[in-house]
Every structure is written in structure tokens, then in C-alpha cells.
Amino acid sequence: xxxxxxxxxxxxxxxxFSWPVRVYYEDxxxxxxVYYANYLRFMERARTEWLRAAGVDxxxxxxxxxxxxxxxxxxxxxxxxxxxxxxxxVSVVPTAKGRSRFTVEQEVRRGAxxxxxxxxxxxxxxxxxxxxxxxxASVRELLERRVDxx
Amino acid sequence: xxxxxxxxxxxxxxxxFSWPVRVYYEDxxxxxxVYYANYLRFMERARTEWLRAAGVDxxxxxxxxxxxxxxxxxxxxxxxxxxxxxxxxVSVVPTAKGRSRFTVEQEVRRGAxxxxxxxxxxxxxxxxxxxxxxxxASVRELLERRVDxx
Amino acid sequence: xxxxxxxxxxxxxxxxFSWPVRVYYEDxxxxxxVYYANYLRFMERARTEWLRAAGVDxxxxxxxxxxxxxxxxxxxxxxxxxxxxxxxxVSVVPTAKGRSRFTVEQEVRRGAxxxxxxxxxxxxxxxxxxxxxxxxASVRELLERRVDxx
Amino acid sequence: xxxxxxxxxxxxxxxxFSWPVRVYYEDxxxxxxVYYANYLRFMERARTEWLRAAGVDxxxxxxxxxxxxxxxxxxxxxxxxxxxxxxxxVSVVPTAKGRSRFTVEQEVRRGAxxxxxxxxxxxxxxxxxxxxxxxxASVRELLERRVDxx
Numbered sequence: 001x002x003x004x005x006x007x008x009x010x011x012x013x014x015x016x017f018s019w020p021v022r023v024y025y026e027d028x029x030x031x032x033x034v035y036y037a038n039y040l041r042f043m044e045r046a047r048t049e050w051l052r053a054a055g056v057d058x059x060x061x062x063x064x065x066x067x068x069x070x071x072x073x074x075x076x077x078x079x080x081x082x083x084x085x086x087x088x089x090v091s092v093v094p095t096a097k098g099r100s101r102f103t104v105e106q107e108v109r110r111g112a113x114x115x116x117x118x119x120x121x122x123x124x125x126x127x128x129x130x131x132x133x134x135x136x137a138s139v140r141e142l143l144e145r146r147v148d149x150x
Numbered sequence: 151x152x153x154x155x156x157x158x159x160x161x162x163x164x165x166x167f168s169w170p171v172r173v174y175y176e177d178x179x180x181x182x183x184v185y186y187a188n189y190l191r192f193m194e195r196a197r198t199e200w201l202r203a204a205g206v207d208x209x210x211x212x213x214x215x216x217x218x219x220x221x222x223x224x225x226x227x228x229x230x231x232x233x234x235x236x237x238x239x240v241s242v243v244p245t246a247k248g249r250s251r252f253t254v255e256q257e258v259r260r261g262a263x264x265x266x267x268x269x270x271x272x273x274x275x276x277x278x279x280x281x282x283x284x285x286x287a288s289v290r291e292l293l294e295r296r297v298d299x300x
Numbered sequence: 301x302x303x304x305x306x307x308x309x310x311x312x313x314x315x316x317f318s319w320p321v322r323v324y325y326e327d328x329x330x331x332x333x334v335y336y337a338n339y340l341r342f343m344e345r346a347r348t349e350w351l352r353a354a355g356v357d358x359x360x361x362x363x364x365x366x367x368x369x370x371x372x373x374x375x376x377x378x379x380x381x382x383x384x385x386x387x388x389x390v391s392v393v394p395t396a397k398g399r400s401r402f403t404v405e406q407e408v409r410r411g412a413x414x415x416x417x418x419x420x421x422x423x424x425x426x427x428x429x430x431x432x433x434x435x436x437a438s439v440r441e442l443l444e445r446r447v448d449x450x
Numbered sequence: 451x452x453x454x455x456x457x458x459x460x461x462x463x464x465x466x467f468s469w470p471v472r473v474y475y476e477d478x479x480x481x482x483x484v485y486y487a488n489y490l491r492f493m494e495r496a497r498t499e500w501l502r503a504a505g506v507d508x509x510x511x512x513x514x515x516x517x518x519x520x521x522x523x524x525x526x527x528x529x530x531x532x533x534x535x536x537x538x539x540v541s542v543v544p545t546a547k548g549r550s551r552f553t554v555e556q557e558v559r560r561g562a563x564x565x566x567x568x569x570x571x572x573x574x575x576x577x578x579x580x581x582x583x584x585x586x587a588s589v590r591e592l593l594e595r596r597v598d599x600x
Contacts, residue, residue, distance in 0.1 A: 024491070025494060029330070033220075036220070078220070083509075130231065176344060178479050180482045194325060198324055331520065336490065371528055378523060
């Protein structure tokens, strides 16, 4: 397997998923640090890889079932700035789930330092009508497994 | 004056500031709607113009006083998706202030429809040390004026 | 009319279309200037407004005819940096056209200074198959009119 | 070593550097494919990692020598679209150099398919004055070595 695609489970707790994100020029702003909206991109990369690691194939969910995950809410606290060249870790810990929605807590860390914390809620919808749909079994299982662990 | 730079005070309440944002290709994702992190960019454009309309010159604050505003927290609720070509309005209503921090509530609307609501908190910091600094008088006045109005 | 939506024809030549773009925090990088890829976003906003001003409705072209414009090539020269708070003008001058393709030349200016020049080629395609399709009459007319002028 | 940071030298030629890039939601637009400006971000990630792999530390160059690399020109040809979830490879092959400038050729590939080709020219400047400066020895050596190989 090529670089850039290996998940790892380092970090705080045994069952926790996290994903590395390198900070590039594109991520910074004139303050010399990462632009605040870009942490939402980093967090989504980690969620995408968390789903992929659990065998959830979003491309197939859309193509074969017309299902899409959309973000319905988020809440972020910016504690310390990340800088160009930093190698960050972004964690994903599911904390709540319903029939068509789930919530994860995420942290962006640089080594042991927590830079940003977030809570993000997603809903499973029909890609055409944008109406809520029950989550596929693969995602429900992932959420149960992880929620059990923590 | 050229297009794209005129503030307007349409919208719900008399004293409210809002700023128009057109949705372009760059703002959308494969779901066919605006990518969720991009509303934070739209909200910042409105805050920047709100400060500008009140005579706060962020370029001078940085160059002459070494002051920078950074976002310390945000909370968004995504109610309905915005689409390519939509002309949105983004409002700014200050709701709290301290010595070095303030909070605004913001809405992204398409006509009468509210698409996204947000609460964003910013802090005034020293650009070199990233330590909190008291807000300049021009910003304190803006916050008092607006908070009084609402 | 609300701010942010008024086209204007200031700039070099009488028939030239240009569109104002304000530089926000989101557009800058740690060098303190506009991140180089973002000029492509600015240029696309100008092309979108140029099409809109000529009555070309891209949303309808996609919904009713399944047509999409995609960029097939671009070439940019970065002469001087744009900075936070700058109010730029982005011009659009069509210079070549075929059955399914056209090319425009674009400049990003700050007042009389040319900051970035570009040449961008677009193709009209079928949104489902991504195959080339003949351009709609409204676009062909726009290209003829403009190419005549210059 | 954590994921996401391993360089690899797969691809066409022995001495060629390339870097993997995964396509996320943030990279796509409503056409369902990668937004055209984002390939410039992908190409920069590869150039950054190419410099890092050769021991060039851009953070130190800026902090200790006040040197910055800026893009002075680019030229891209979009041959085929990349899609969500694609794992791409982005190559970097230096092709020309002067005292303060160099040019690289880059390809974005999905397996054996070339999706986008580009030529990007960068200049070494003084971060404060934006004037050209001679490139540091570490970069000159990298360019000589690579140019020799190809």
C-alpha cells in the first residue's frame, strides 16, 4: 500500500480511531496559522477514513442506494493554532446515534497537545430528495461497536 | 462605487447588518450543494464587511497595532442546503462582549428562508505572541452600539 | 438591487467585462498574500458573472439540457501579489471558440496594476457521460459578439 | 512512522518523486468531480513533500533566512476528471533552474491514467520585500541532482 492511506490507532485510548493530517500552505492564512474553517476539512477527512476503515464505502452507498451523509450541526473550540508543516492527528469517537443521525466527538492534536475540539452531527439522507433515511447496517454496526468501546 | 462592495441593511430587523454572498462552483461539493465548511467562509466575509462598515480597518490594526482577530469557537446548525447560483444574505448580530472577546449570531438566508444559523466567538490577540489583548476602541464602540440596538 | 451583484464594465476597453472581487482572510496564506490557486476561483467567479450577464443560466443548462462547462486547460502568470482587503477586478475577454470549446483571457487587477494574467479554456460536455457537446446558442452568440468587439 | 507521511517512488521512472493524494468531499464540486483549482493544491502538496524528502525545511528557511518560495507561473491541462475517493499520485520532475527560479513538471495520475499535467515555476524571494533571492544551496543541489537523473 502506498503512503498516505494507513490508518493508525495511536493516541489516547485503545479503541480510538485517528488520522494524520499534514498542514500545507493551502491550509494557512495571513495570521501564519491554519484558517479556522479548514479544521472542518481535516475532521471530515478523519471521518471519511474512519468509515472506510470500517468497510463503509460512501461511493457505493451513493451509487447503489442513493444515500448521502450530510452534516447537520457542528461545534468547535479553537484552543491553540496549528502551523505550516505541523503533522496533526484527528480523532473520531462516536457518542450518539439515532435511526438516521449520529454524532462524533473529534480532536485535532499535535503530539500530546489538543489544538481543536469538535462535535459534529451527520444525517443519512436520500441524495435526490434530501429527506432523512435510515442508516445502512454497516454504519449502524460501526456506531454500536465504537459507542460500546468508549 | 463598483459592484460587490455595497453593504445593505435589508432583512429582519432595522439595525441588523447583512452581506450578500453568491454561490459559485468553488463553494459546492458532489452532493450538489454548498460544502458545509464553506458557510464559515461566508460568515467571515459578512463579519469583515460589518467591521469595515463601522470603520474598523483590520489591515491597519495589524500593521500599526499588531492586533489580529482569531476565532475561538463556533457552533453551526445546517437547516437547508444552499445551491449553485443562489444569492444568499449573511447577517451579523453581536450578542456578547468582554475585554478581548466578542460573540456574534449569524444567519445565512435565501430570501426569507434561513439555511444555516451560527454563533461565532472571536478574540483580539497580539499577532506575534498570540496572547489576548484588549479590543481597540472602534470595535468596542461597534459592539456596544449594536448590542444596544438589539 | 443588493450589493455584490452589479456587473460593471470599467477597465481597459469599452466592451470588456470585469467583475469585482474582495480579498478575505480565506483567500490568503502565511506569506501574507493571496494563495496562488485562489486566483482560479476569482477568475471563475468573473466567468460565471460574464455568462450570467449575457443571459446564460448554467443551472438551467444543467437541469434542462444536461450540459456542463468544464475547464480543459489554463495558464497563469503571477506578476504581483494581492493582499487582504484588496478590491480586485477580474476581466473576461473571449479570444477563441470552436464547436464545443472556447478560450478567454483574464486579468486580475488592483486599480491600474495587473497582478495576474490568465488564459482559460472551457469545454461544453454532457454531465452524465463527460463527452463533448456543441455549445448552446446563447453561449455561441456571446462568444461571437465579444470576439467581434475585440 | 504514522500514515500519510511516507514518500514513495513508484510510477514511471526510477528517480521520479511522487506523492499520494486521496480525494475527499472538500475537493469535489457539483459536477461530481474534483474542482479544477484544487489540482494546484494537490501539486503543491507533492512539491512540499519533494522538498521535505530532500531535506529542505521551508519553515526554517523562512524563520532563519527570511526566504519564501512563490509561484510565478503555471500551466495545466485537464485530461480526465478525478472523483471522490480516488487515490491519486502526484509526480514532481524538475526541468529547469536559474539563480532564483526553478520549473517542475507534474502529473496527477490514477494508477496508469494521467488525469492532469502541469508545469509550475517557482521563485525564491525575500519574505519581507518580495524581491528575488538566490536559492539556498539545499534546493540548488536537489534541482541539480534531479535534473541530472531525468
